[in-house]
Amino acid sequence: MEGMKETVEESLREMRETFASGRTRSLKWRKAQIGAIYEMVKDNEDKICSALFQDLGKHSTEAFRDELGVVLRSATVAINSLDKWAVPKHSNLPLLFYPAKGKVISEPYGTVLVLSSWNFPISLSLDPLIGAIAAGNTVLLKSSELSPNASAFLAKTIPAYLDTKAIKVIEGGPDVATILLQHQWDKIFFTGSPKIGRIVMAAAAQHLTPVTLELGGKCPTIVDHHTISKNIKSVVKRIAGGKWGSCSGQACISVDYVLIEKSYASSLIDMLKPTIKSFFGENPKESGCLSKIATKQHVQRLSRLLNDPRVQASIVHGGSIDEEKLYVEPTILLDPPLDSEIMNEEIFGPILPIITVRDIQESIGIIKTKPKPLAIYAFTNDENLKTRILSETSSGSVTFNDVMIQYMCDALPFGGVGESGIGRYHGKYSFDCFSHEKAIMEGSLGMDLEARYPPWNNFKLTFIRLAFREAYFKLILLMLGLKR
Numbered sequence: 001m002e003g004m005k006e007t008v009e010e011s012l013r014e015m016r017e018t019f020a021s022g023r024t025r026s027l028k029w030r031k032a033q034i035g036a037i038y039e040m041v042k043d044n045e046d047k048i049c050s051a052l053f054q055d056l057g058k059h060s061t062e063a064f065r066d067e068l069g070v071v072l073r074s075a076t077v078a079i080n081s082l083d084k085w086a087v088p089k090h091s092n093l094p095l096l097f098y099p100a101k102g103k104v105i106s107e108p109y110g111t112v113l114v115l116s117s118w119n120f121p122i123s124l125s126l127d128p129l130i131g132a133i134a135a136g137n138t139v140l141l142k143s144s145e146l147s148p149n150a151s152a153f154l155a156k157t158i159p160a161y162l163d164t165k166a167i168k169v170i171e172g173g174p175d176v177a178t179i180l181l182q183h184q185w186d187k188i189f190f191t192g193s194p195k196i197g198r199i200v201m202a203a204a205a206q207h208l209t210p211v212t213l214e215l216g217g218k219c220p221t222i223v224d225h226h227t228i229s230k231n232i233k234s235v236v237k238r239i240a241g242g243k244w245g246s247c248s249g250q251a252c253i254s255v256d257y258v259l260i261e262k263s264y265a266s267s268l269i270d271m272l273k274p275t276i277k278s279f280f281g282e283n284p285k286e287s288g289c290l291s292k293i294a295t296k297q298h299v300q301r302l303s304r305l306l307n308d309p310r311v312q313a314s315i316v317h318g319g320s321i322d323e324e325k326l327y328v329e330p331t332i333l334l335d336p337p338l339d340s341e342i343m344n345e346e347i348f349g350p351i352l353p354i355i356t357v358r359d360i361q362e363s364i365g366i367i368k369t370k371p372k373p374l375a376i377y378a379f380t381n382d383e384n385l386k387t388r389i390l391s392e393t394s395s396g397s398v399t400f401n402d403v404m405i406q407y408m409c410d411a412l413p414f415g416g417v418g419e420s421g422i423g424r425y426h427g428k429y430s431f432d433c434f435s436h437e438k439a440i441m442e443g444s445l446g447m448d449l450e451a452r453y454p455p456w457n458n459f460k461l462t463f464i465r466l467a468f469r470e471a472y473f474k475l476i477l478l479m480l481g482l483k484r
Contacts, residue, residue, distance in 0.1 A: 001175065008179055011168050015111045015138035018165045024108065024136045027086060031079050033133045033162055037126055038075040040161040041068055044153070048122055051149035055121065056247060057292035057326075066246055070123040070408070071130070077410050077427055078134045085134070085431045088440070100443045106435035108136035109210070110186030115177060115200065117191040118146035118294055119250045124191045124214075125154055129167070131430025137187070138166040142180055145173040146294050185209050187434060193346075194419050201422075212423030212433055215416055216252035216346050217373040221403065222389070224360045224380035225264040228401070235379045236271040239352075240279060242377070242403030244330050248291040249350040250298075252420075253375050253404050256347055259363035262356035269332055269354065273317055276330045285327050292326040293349060299323045302349045305342040306331070314353075338366070361385065367393050372418035377403045396420050 023029055041048065048068060052058040058066075091102040112132045116125040125143055132139045141158070143151035155169045170176060181188075181203035190200045191214040204211045221239060228235055242255040249255075260268055280287045293299045303321050306312060311333065312319075318331035333353040336342055343353060357363055360380075367376065374396040378389055381401075389398060396416035397406045407414055407426075415424030425433040 001179070004172065004176060005179055008170070008183065011140060011170070012111065012183060014165055015140065015168065018163075019108070019110050019138045023163075024133075024138055024166055027082060029163075030133055030136060031082060033167065034075050034078050034082075034130055036161040037130060037133075038072060038079075040157055041071050041075075041122075041126070044157060047153060047157075048150070051147075051153045052122065054149045055147040056119070056250075056294065057288075057290070058247065059289050059291075062246070062289075062291070067120055067122040070120075071126045073408075074127050074130050074410065074426075074430070078130050078431070081428065082134055082431075085428055093441075097441075097443075100441060102439070102441045104437050104439055106135065106431070107438050109434060109436055110137060112137040112139045112187045112189065112434060113180060113185045114139055114141045115180075115188070115190040115192070116141065116143055118144035119247050119252075121147035121150035122154075125150075128189050128191070128425065128430070131425055132187075132189070132434045133167070134431045135434035137434055139168070140180070141167070141169045142177060143169060143171060145171065188212070189425075189433070190214065197421075212415070212425065213421050214252070214414075214423075214425075215374070215419065215421040216348070217416065217420040218256040218343075218346055218370055219253060219373045219375045219377065220363070220367050221255045221258045222360065222363045222376075222378040222380065222385075223258060223260040223264070223268065224378070224382055224385060225261060225268075226360070227381040228379045232271070236268065236275050238379075238403050240272060240275045243352045244276065244279065244290065244350050246404065248293065248328070249352075250291070250294065250348050251404075252346075253407055254348075255352065255377065255403055256373075257343070257353040257355055259355050259357060259360070259366060261360050262358060265334060265354055265356045269316055269334065272332060272352075276317070280330065284330055285322065285325065290330070290350070293328055294326070296323055296326065298349070299326055299328060302328050302347075302351065305345075305347070306351065308336075308340055308342065311336045311340050311342050318350075338369075344370070361388070364388055364392055372396075372416070372420055374416045374420040375399060375404075375406065394418070 045068060049060045049063045052063045052067060086106060088103045088105045093100060093102045114128045114132060121144055125141055129139055129141055143154050145151060151171050155171050158169050184207040187210050188200060188204050189212045190197060194215045197213045197215050201211055223235060239255055239258060243249055246254055280290050284290045299321060306319060314333040314336040316332050316334045318329040320329040328350050331351045335356055336353050372394045376389060376393060376395045376398045378400050380386060386400060394417055399406050406412060410427030413424035413429040414426040415421050423433055
């Protein structure tokens with residue numbers, strides 16, 4: 001570990017020297033680095049897909065949709081928009097301060113630490129990296145040891161494309177993360193579980209370091225059968241895709257559980273079963289289209305959730321597990337107890353509980369009993385229900401009549417609230433995430449009054465001067481027949 005400590009300290013020293021040199025503040029440098037990330041992904045598509053298949057069993061189509069495509073789009077948006085993002089924002093000051101002028105400029109924090117997650121090891125590493133570079137920071141990326149092939153790819157390839165004095169990658173497990181968190185950073189960006197998020201935040205507090213925590217939570221999906229019955233086939237496909245189609249449910253924004261009126265639950269289940277078959281074939285384990293569970297420990301955790309006798313009794317489809325092959329079958333539960341562990345922690349796997357209610361309006365009450373989720377999904381055309389969801393619940397985002405698409409939209413912020421996270425990113429919001437907005441005010445030496453003793457009279461004079469200006473401009477506006 002002594003060698004790792006020295007490596008981290010040397011990396012920090014070099015990155016801070018690079019930032020102090022001012023090189024990273026150049027928009028030309030930032031665009032060049034982001035462009036290099038784009039080229040790196042394009043040049044190595046096959047290698048990245050291979051690494052993702054080895055680590056997580058991701059099909060190449062899924063890998064491009066959720067990882068490579070996300071990075072390519074993010075890089076393109078940043079390069080095309082950076083000039084506009086970096087322009088100082090001029091503020092319209094009240095007449096009280098005339099002739100002073102005000103503006104807000106975005107300046108980089110400095111040296112940033114990005115801690116990425118294993119479930120989307122490419123996009124959750126490179127997407128924040130793009131934002132940090134766009135804002136003009138130097139960055140150290142710590143990739144996840146639970147996706148070793150993707151981590152090794154990043155550690156080997158990034159230095160071949162990017163400025164190695166400003167952007168560095170380090171591999172390792174929790175011991176390395178602990179060493180990194182002992183140092184002072186200008187900003188920390190973490191993606192992972194709330195449990196580790198608390199550790200990161202506690203470490204950052206020692207240095208008063210600002211943090212962005214992209215966490216997770218139990219994302220509910222409301223199905224208002226009354227108003228969407230004509231489109232129920234589309235609803236079922238989107239729920240199935242949102243549960244099993246993205247890293248086998250190991251995604252912070254995946255559908256965690258469904259809420260539906262009791263009288264429609266059986267028909268929903270009857271439609272989900274053939275949908276699973278159409279997605280993954282007769283034997284999902286051998287389909288090559290269903291991502292594997294990350295580790296044996298994660299399989300054991302999911303097995304423990306299902307082995308609760310009360311939960312076992314609720315299984316209506318699936319339930320088989322192969323620990324050696326890191327496989328958990330797409331599974332549907334009907335009304336597992338609300339006080340069971342599976343209904344009180346993020347599932348993060350291919351298990352879908354369906355919770356029935358007498359009236360769909362009751363679903364809001366169930367959501368409110370749980371910590372604030374990263375996303376709420378609701379399939380409904382009932383404007384009253386939509387209004388209640390927006391006004392009575394709190395979540396990182398709300399998506400009506402679809403699932404997970406909010407993550408792909410760079411025009412909207414992505415982030416959580418409460419236990420589902422702190423801060424937001426994507427598109428311009430990534431630039432803002434890694435920037436400090438500094439207020440600039442330029443006053444005038446005109447229209448001053450004589451200083452007086454004792455000194456506190458000077459403070460009085462400041463307020464007299466401002467009040468005089470206010471009255472003066474009000475009088476001018478009245479003379480011109482204008483209202484303020």
